[in-house]
Amino acid sequence: MRALQLVMALSTAFAATATAQLAAPQQPTQRLLVLPFQASAQDSAGSITLADAARDRLTTLVKSKVQVIPKAKLCEALKASGFPCDILLDDQQARQLARFLQVNAYVSGAYKKDGANLSADVRLVDITSSGMAASFMASNGNPGTAAALADAIAQRLTTVIRASEPIQACNDDRKKGQFARAKSDAAKALAVDPNSVGAHLCLATVYEAQRMPDSVLVESQRALKGDSCNGAAWENIARIYQQRGDTAQMVDAFIHQLCGEPRNVARRLGIAQLLRQMKEFDKAVEVLNEGLKYAPGDQQLLDLKLTICTEANNYKCALEVWLAKAKADSAVLADTTYLKPAIGAAQQVADTQALLLLTGAAVKHFPNNLSFLKSRGSALETAGMPDSALLVYREVLRRDPNDVATSLLVAKALIDRAVYDTAEARRKREAKDTVGLRRMQEAFAVRIDSARPYLRSGLASPDSGQRLAGAVILLTGGSKLAQAAAYDAGYVWTDSLLHLVAPKNAADTVGPRFQVRLNGSFWYGLSSTLTFGKEYGRVAKLTPKDKPPRCDQARDLKDRLLRTKSALQLGRRVHAPTVDQMLGYVAQYEKALPQLGKAFKCANF
Numbered sequence: 001m002r003a004l005q006l007v008m009a010l011s012t013a014f015a016a017t018a019t020a021q022l023a024a025p026q027q028p029t030q031r032l033l034v035l036p037f038q039a040s041a042q043d044s045a046g047s048i049t050l051a052d053a054a055r056d057r058l059t060t061l062v063k064s065k066v067q068v069i070p071k072a073k074l075c076e077a078l079k080a081s082g083f084p085c086d087i088l089l090d091d092q093q094a095r096q097l098a099r100f101l102q103v104n105a106y107v108s109g110a111y112k113k114d115g116a117n118l119s120a121d122v123r124l125v126d127i128t129s130s131g132m133a134a135s136f137m138a139s140n141g142n143p144g145t146a147a148a149l150a151d152a153i154a155q156r157l158t159t160v161i162r163a164s165e166p167i168q169a170c171n172d173d174r175k176k177g178q179f180a181r182a183k184s185d186a187a188k189a190l191a192v193d194p195n196s197v198g199a200h201l202c203l204a205t206v207y208e209a210q211r212m213p214d215s216v217l218v219e220s221q222r223a224l225k226g227d228s229c230n231g232a233a234w235e236n237i238a239r240i241y242q243q244r245g246d247t248a249q250m251v252d253a254f255i256h257q258l259c260g261e262p263r264n265v266a267r268r269l270g271i272a273q274l275l276r277q278m279k280e281f282d283k284a285v286e287v288l289n290e291g292l293k294y295a296p297g298d299q300q301l302l303d304l305k306l307t308i309c310t311e312a313n314n315y316k317c318a319l320e321v322w323l324a325k326a327k328a329d330s331a332v333l334a335d336t337t338y339l340k341p342a343i344g345a346a347q348q349v350a351d352t353q354a355l356l357l358l359t360g361a362a363v364k365h366f367p368n369n370l371s372f373l374k375s376r377g378s379a380l381e382t383a384g385m386p387d388s389a390l391l392v393y394r395e396v397l398r399r400d401p402n403d404v405a406t407s408l409l410v411a412k413a414l415i416d417r418a419v420y421d422t423a424e425a426r427r428k429r430e431a432k433d434t435v436g437l438r439r440m441q442e443a444f445a446v447r448i449d450s451a452r453p454y455l456r457s458g459l460a461s462p463d464s465g466q467r468l469a470g471a472v473i474l475l476t477g478g479s480k481l482a483q484a485a486a487y488d489a490g491y492v493w494t495d496s497l498l499h500l501v502a503p504k505n506a507a508d509t510v511g512p513r514f515q516v517r518l519n520g521s522f523w524y525g526l527s528s529t530l531t532f533g534k535e536y537g538r539v540a541k542l543t544p545k546d547k548p549p550r551c552d553q554a555r556d557l558k559d560r561l562l563r564t565k566s567a568l569q570l571g572r573r574v575h576a577p578t579v580d581q582m583l584g585y586v587a588q589y590e591k592a593l594p595q596l597g598k599a600f601k602c603a604n605f
Contacts, residue, residue: 030066030130030164031103033074034058036088037111037120046146047111048086050120053150054107054157061158065165066132069101077101090294092263095127104130107157116143122153123229124160125260131167131189131198134160135227160196163189167198174206182206195226197233204236213240229260251275255287263294265301272304281312297328315348322346323354333361336369343375355379363392370396374406381409386417397454404457408469411454415477418447420484445489448477459500471500471516479523487527488534494524498567522571522579528564529582532589535560540596551602558593558605561586 034055039047052071059068075085077100083089089097091108098106109122119139126133136156140148170185183206189199200223207215220236227233234257241249254271261267268291275284288305295301302321309317322342325332332338339362346354359379362372377392390413396406421440428437451473458470478493497520501513508514539557542550565586572579597605 028063028065028067030105030132031069031101032058032062032066032132032161033069033098033101033103033106035074035094035097035106035108036086037109037122038088038090039111043111043113044088046113046118047088050111050118050146050150050153053147054153057150057154058157061154062161065161066104069103073101090263091261095125095261098125098127104128105132109135117141118144118146118149120149120153122156123227124157126198129168129171129198131164131171131196131202132160133197133201133227133230134195135229159193163193163196164198165189166192167196167202170199170202171205174202174209177209179206179210193226197223197226197230200226201230201232201236204233208236213243216240229256231257231260234260247278251278251280258287258290262290265291265295265298269300269304272308276304276308276311281308281314284308285314285317292324297324299328302328315345316351319345319349319351319354322358326357333358334365336366339366339372343372347375347378350382352379352383356383370400370403374409377406377409377413381413381416386413389413390417402457404461404463404466407454408458408466408473411451411458411470412473412476414451414454415448415473415480418444418480420444420480422484425484441484441486444484445481445486448481448486448493449489451477467500468512468516471497471513471520474500475516475520475523478520478527482523482527487530490523490527491531494520494527498524498563518570519574520571521567522574525564525568525571525579525582528560528567529585532561532564532585536589536592536596542600551597551600551605554593554597554600554602555605558597561589561593565590 034051036044036051037047055068055071059070062068071085077097078085078087081097081100089108094106094108105124105126105128107122107124109120111120112118117139119137122134122136122138124132124134134156138149138152138156140152166185166188170182170189173179173182173185182202186199186203186206189196189202193199200219204216204219204223207213207219216236217240220233220240223230223233234253238250238253238257241247241253251271251274254267254274258264258268258271268287272284272287275281275287285305285308288301288308291301292298292305302324306318306321309315309321319342322338322345325338326342339358343355343358343362346358355375356379359372359376362369363376366372373392373396377389377396380386380392381389390410393406393410393413397403397410400406425437425440428434428440455470455473458466459474461467461470474493474497478490478497481487481490481493498517501517501520503509503514503517535557539550539553542553544550546553565583568579568582568586594605
């Protein structure tokens with residue numbers, strides 16, 4: 001009897017347990033994670049609130065379809081990884097957390113508040129072929145609340161989730177080779193959600209198995225209507241174009257694929273390398289620059305960008321990398337292997353601020369490096385600091401007196417920093433203060449003349465480039481003197497200049513030397529004409545006892561007038577009205593000179 005009672009009790013208990021198991025609802029097998037959306041610092045609290053509301057609303061709507069990970073479980077996982085519970089994760093962190101929690105899909109995106117308007121760019125990412133994938137914009141109008149926006153998001157996600165069951169069936173049937181049933185399943189999903197990403201992707205795999213590449217392409221493109229950044233769809237598209245031999249379209253598809261994983265450095269590097277091989281340097285740099293927005297200072301991205309920019313001879317692009325490297329790690333500013341190419345790139349693009357930064361660091365860490373000192377002087381000069389540049393150049397020259405190039409730079413700096421006070425000169429002219437005006441001009445001439453000793457080595461250099469540089473400096477000094485009406489000194493400078501750049505032959509009428517000669521001829525002609533009267537008067541007062549003989553000096557005067565006229569005729573291209581006026585004075589001297597020769601009784605005059 002007791003045995004019978006035990007058997008009956010066990011049977012009753014088993015029956016009760018079985019009944020309870022049959023009565024209990026079956027737990028959904030698909031797991032979904034809802035994460036806070038990316039947002040600005042001031043909108044981060046609103047993003048957390050929105051995500052919490054969307055998660056709660058979605059749990060209510062789809063509790064029989066999917067298991068939505070509760071916030072407590074999310075917080076537990078975040079804290080285990082060293083993060084606070086309420087944190088905004090980027091796309092890469094979101095994907096890692098989703099895999100850690102072993103979910104089938106996750107929701108992320110971006111949240112924005114604009115006055116009373118709330119909006120969210122929502123992305124449902126499928127990571128296990130669950131059929132749950134979509135991207136869409138959600139807005140609750142104006143004015144709105146987080147709760148209303150969360151409901152709009154949850155309602156759209158619910159539609160996608162409802163369509164996921166037939167999509168899973170489609171994938172199962174496709175694996176079994178039951179293509180007709182798979183297409184029927186996909187049609188059911190599309191009836192629920194016409195833009196179902198999963199349905200179109202399942203159809204694409206069916207057509208792929210049936211070797212219908214055109215249909216694979218069409219379905220993959222349709223999938224993008226539901227999720228423009230879907231990686232699987234873009235992968236299919238890229239593969240189809242690769243099979244067709246359309247490399248440009250293939251690469252374009254790979255680039256679009258990055259929008260789903262913008263922080264995927266490895267994939268971005270691979271695409272950039274491919275573009276590099278295709279010589280699509282600008283496009284490769286665009287891909288890398290986009291990656292640097294998400295990962296500023298990433299060494300792999302920067303190194304490849306520098307390589308590509310260098311190959312393309314794009315110095316501006318290369319300089320961007322050098323500066324980014326310094327920003328990421330200031331220690332490189334004490335490394336010559338960094339400083340030399342970085343300064344070179346900055347010099348190529350004439351970036352003054354970059355040059356000041358780089359050369360400043362160079363001379364700070366390597367004060368005895370003459371090359372860095374020269375670059376520093378050049379940077380200061382470019383930045384409009386001639387006094388500071390001059391100090392640096394003189395220091396270089398003190399250490400190496402035979403440095404012709406630096407000697408020329410000192411001469412140039414001395415001339416550049418010499419500024420004539422035109423306003424004060426005008427006041428003195430108006431006040432008829434000829435003595436004061438002459439003192440101003442003489443003082444200015446002294447400042448310009450201080451550069452002449454530094455010009456000698458350049459003007460006598462066997463290097464034609466250095467001689468030309470010296471000629472340009474001579475031209476600058478002579479023109480400045482002439483413009484200050486210091487014509488006596490201006491004549492000396494421009495006379496030396498014309499001897500230096502005299503034509504080598506009749507065909508010597510082009511090139512930089514000719515341009516210097518052309519401009520120098522104008523200023524020489526002006527200075528010579530306006531000082532000729534003084535020289536004519538001096539020679540006219542000579543006596544037979546003066547040395548050198550007065551006839552020789554008269555002939556020199558005649559030769560000077562011929563040179564002056566010839567120079568004016570060439571320099572007329574610079575400013576014809578001024579030259580025509582000077583030629584009028586020359587004509588008067590041409591009439592007077594024969595009388596001087598006759599008075600001196602000069603033979604063959």
